[in-house]
Amino acid sequence: WEYLAGDPRIGYLPKDMRKLIFAWTRREFKNLQRAIKYAVRVPEPIIFRNNVLVMEFIGDELPAPRLKDVEKNLEKRDFEELYSYLIGVIERLWKRGDMVHGDLSEYNVLLWDGPVVIDWSQATVRRNRMSLELLKRDLRNVTNYFARKGVDVEDYEVKFRELVER
Ligand SMILES: Nc1ncnc2c1ncn2[C@@H]1O[C@H](COP(=O)(O)OP(=O)(O)O)[C@@H](O)[C@H]1O
């Protein structure tokens, strides 16, 4: 409820749980469309109705592996590339798209001929009162993960201030 309440795109927030879920579904669909505009590779949204969202399937028979699933097979170089890609995603979404994913982590990145960012239900716009907290969370999670993988990362609080103070 808190996540939706702060989102200015939602407008009147339904009291009824069913309708609340529908608003959540609709928002995830809008988030996918919006992320694509800012050159983030995501599953293409196809259609939604009520609590059901249909999107492009990433993978073939099985879903594509998550970053977490394949980390053991990756080399330092791969982590470095993924780190700079994901920081770039956070930056583009925020600066150009006025948007933040809010749950960016090794669990929500699929690797399928390059990284695909999934799980956009909680993503929101800059005008949401929670957006700064979510932005910082994304920067912190991504930075800490790649630091553990040996990447020479930038201080996430410095990056945060850089993004916010302009
Ligand atoms: N478009 C997609 N194509 C293939 N697999 C997907 C797709 N979206 C999600 N998945 C799979 O489903 C899992 C859960 O999806 P996710 O959107 O992260 O929901 P949540 O983390 O909220 O349960 C993912 O970890 C991934 O394995």
Ligand SMILES: [Mg+2]
């Ligand atoms: Mg997820």
